[in-house]
Amino acid sequence: MLGRWKALLDDRNRFFWVLQAAGWFGYALVSYIGSLMHEMRDIYVLIIVLGAYAGFLLTVPLRYLYRRIWDSKPWLLVLIALAAAYVSASIWAVIDNTTYWEIYKFGFRPESNWFYFKNTTAKFYIMLSWSGLYFGIKYYQMLQDEKQKALMATSMAHQAQLKMLRYQLNPHFLFNTLNAISTLILIKENELANRMMTKLSSFLRFSLDNEPIKKIPLAREVEALMLYLDIEKVRFDERLKVTIELDDDAEHALVPSLFLQPLIENSIKYAIAKMEEGGEINVQAKREHEELVVIIADNGPGTKQPPADLVNKGGVGLANTRDRLQALYGKRYSFTLTANEPSGMRVEIRIPFEQVDA
Template identity: 40%
Template sequence: MDFRRSSASVGPGSVAPGSVAHVPFPTVLASIVGLWVCYFLLTTLRWDIQEIGFAHEMLWRRAAASAAGIAITLGLWVLLRLFDGRPLWSKIAAALLLSAPAAVLIAQANQLAFADMADRYIERLVEQQGYSAHRSESGEILIEVPGIELDGVADEQPDAAAGEPAGRTSSITFNTSSLQGSSWQQLTEVAFGRYFMMLAWCALYLALVTGEKARAAERREGEFRRAAKAAELRSLRYQVNPHFLFNTLNSLSALVLTGKNQAAERMIQTLSTFYRRSLADDPTADVPLREEFAVQKMYLDIEEVRFPHRLRADYHLPAELENFRVPGMILQPLVENSVKHAVANSSDQITITLSAREEYDRLVVTVADNGPGTQGNDGTSSHAGHGIGLANVRERLEARFGDAASLVCGPTEDGYATILRLPIIDQKEDG
């Protein structure tokens, strides 16, 4: 027999269709901290490789500069997230424009952190090259480069008698300020490097935004699918009760017309209890198997009033399976088919059996009868009427479980049986 294929996507949480997907703050913070931690580690490693010194002095200054970078990048994110719902071109434009002032601020913070180390760093570099350096009266660092020979200067000829060489050496002094450039030039150079660093983070952030939008779309799709499945389950479930009520009222009418008032009163009371219990639950919810058996017992009790000598019910539900969950009223059309096609068409006593067992990690529920029946192997009935029968059960199983559930029905040696194989859902796990 053919089954329609259906699936339900389950997504965490719900997203309003018109809402803007934002990257969670912990993710943003992790990306920013990760960026600056990498910067801190790489610059520290480069400094150690160069063996310039000042390791401890530079370490805490570098940490302070990195902390300032984290704070400024967070400020960049606060502005950039305003464009999360905008088109891609506007996000790119915002990243290009907003990264520039952020880079300048980071460069300024870097200068402040290392301001008192710049001169000491230059002095150390000069010493490593074998030159000498001293400060002028204005506080500028002057570098002396020795070993320059001066020849052909008449008024500075050495005294041979004094043992001086024919030529003499002097030195050229460089002002480090002229070599380093102005503070504005230094700031601009650092800012350009930080600008590309900010652009790299913006690219990462835009990728995170795109990923979050994709996940939000998946969650919305999951919500729509679940809503559609819930509507389908409600529709199918609501088909069961009117059908059952129609048949029961016909039976009740027959009892009243034949003067069986006590039996009619008992049927009305049982019918009231049946509907109070079956309608109290969410039509899309699963119920424990023991409750499903109890509801079917009430239905068969009603039918026993109609067929007092022809209907007998038998129930086999192991205690360990009582909490396994099944769709509510899923057995109702199957039990009703047995009453309609076996009990109503026979003058002998017919036994309808409801049983359950566990088989290969699946729940197997069987509704069987020992009557002659008029159902065919395809599960359809040759009787005309308003029955929805096995088609309803089949559609509900597909809507609830997809390919994970199956329904098999057909004649047996003793009569007719319908077998449901369902995934095991324990009440404790489901709750």
Template identity: 45%
Template sequence: MNGTAEKFIANKDKPPFWLLHSLGWMTYVFIFTVDNVFFYREFNKLGFEVFFPLVLSGIFAALLTWPLRYIYRQCWGLPSGWLIVAIMLCSLIVSGIWTPAKNLAMWYFYEDFDVLPLIIGNPSDDFRWYMLFMSVSYAFFMIFVWSTLYFGINYHFRLINEKKLHIEAVRLSHISQIKMLRYQINPHFLFNTLNAISTLVLRGSKDKANGMLIRLSTFLRFSLDNDPEKKIRLYEELKALMLYLEIEKTRFDDRLTVKFEIEPQTEALLVPSLLLQPLVENSIKFAIAQMSSGGVIKVTAKCQNGTLQMEVADNGPVQDNAYLDAASDVKGQTASSHTGVGVQNIIDRLNVLYPDSHSFNISRGLTAGYHVKISIPMEYS
């Protein structure tokens, strides 16, 4: 991001310089006015003898420190040692100008000092020029405090800006990762479906092939119309799954039976789009396709302890497949190099979307098949 954009972002959060500058010196006038009134213990002294000279002193200081803003802007890139030297030197110069002006104002109001002879160069015999610089150390301290506040406030808002930029960079990185993982699903599924359509055409089943093409286009339209960065309701996810299953039912006819056990309250909950389809696809590939008849896939969803529990189970033969290399409840585990794209895709997407609040578990059935269980936090649209 260029410097202009960075400055613009920082200026949206940081109060204007003139506001902080004015409030700072008004606070100086207020504090020392209260201090002097308390010292005199006579509130009628608040007039010309206390308030006005402090106001003039504050105005002098405000006018003298205003240009320091432009000088300090050129010092941001200095090493810390040279920066301290620059601050001390500027504070010394400004305090050397402010101290005489402040002292003259104080003498004029406090001691009825005649300023005009001094200005024209004809002071009284008992006047000593060094007296103009009395309390210069106090003035140096005040200007040094102003300078450190200037850098401290600007560093604070720069840090806030850097944190915002970092958070935005992380967010964009996550979005890119989610999109990459989501778009990985479509070519994987498309390859398998087009193979099936090609097989139907070769067998002469043109009507079935045409029906599969229509269902495929509907499914892909659903996939492309959904923003991969956003979550969808489980109801919409199940509709997409049914579109996919209609395509697969064309391939397997009576060999495939799908059962849904979906609690009504879960349908409004948010889930990552196309989360269940790769699991059903694996069950079809490694279970139903290996069976001559009686293939069953069961999809369930229920709410439990503030989480959405989803499961895809099949009754296929127990054998090595993509599931075996996907770790149960272990994030980031690499799936099978042969057929693990879908499973690994789900693991990666869950790691990005729910880094510390999900579970992904794969287990063998007691007699046959595999069970894939996903647990994510309950989120309502």
């Protein structure tokens, strides 16, 4: 039912004819009810129908006239509308008077012209009301169109922002990976370089296949993360240890595509890479009521800077991820960076829990 109403509102031409027919039917109905109070003869129903039909026909040209002068200056638009309403009312009054005196009064004519003037004035007010409704509905539709365009422009800007934030990470990640491959080639580790290039190809394919403005199940996000970690393990070998713990509910939760990779990359760069013996990164995800909680913690050396400063000064990964979450969820998220116990850093992200459709 709602779909039919929406289709009717979207079809402006059909919407006009529905309102036109309903409006003049209402006019005829009100006139008929008024005639019952004066004990009119049954034939007066024909007078009412003819009058409503004449009004229906006479207002159709007004629609096309108003559409042609729509972009005129306001004062000119008002003058033309008044003149057109008066001319239409005069023609309608002549038709109405003719049908009334010829059909209902059998050719009798009143001695005074006051009746004709009063009828024309009444018809003029009705035509003005019709014109006012037409302009009011037209302006409302125009405002709705402008609102829709503004929403579409905002949506497009929002999508462009999300794409920019996601794709901003790719050059940063590619630089590090290609630099590592170049180093492997220079030291004659061609097999490792080939393995790393294969993993990189798979990761980039995943990145291209998933739009930055869309959300994917967390389980699939972890698959992409494993592709990235396979690349990094070529560089760090046994020095890099990663544990991933996902609740059953969390696996099916929707998350922004590739939002874990920059956080893991940040931990590797500022924690694991600085430790000769290597380190461990732990990724946890669980559902708490209507929120999905994701925690990324490392056992690196940590930092002496306040954690809040690291979000803005700690490279692209942290700030970029926070900005993406803000663009996607507005105020319905939290991004917290704190010191981990006994050492390292801990990132906790809370976003609305959204389940994958069955």
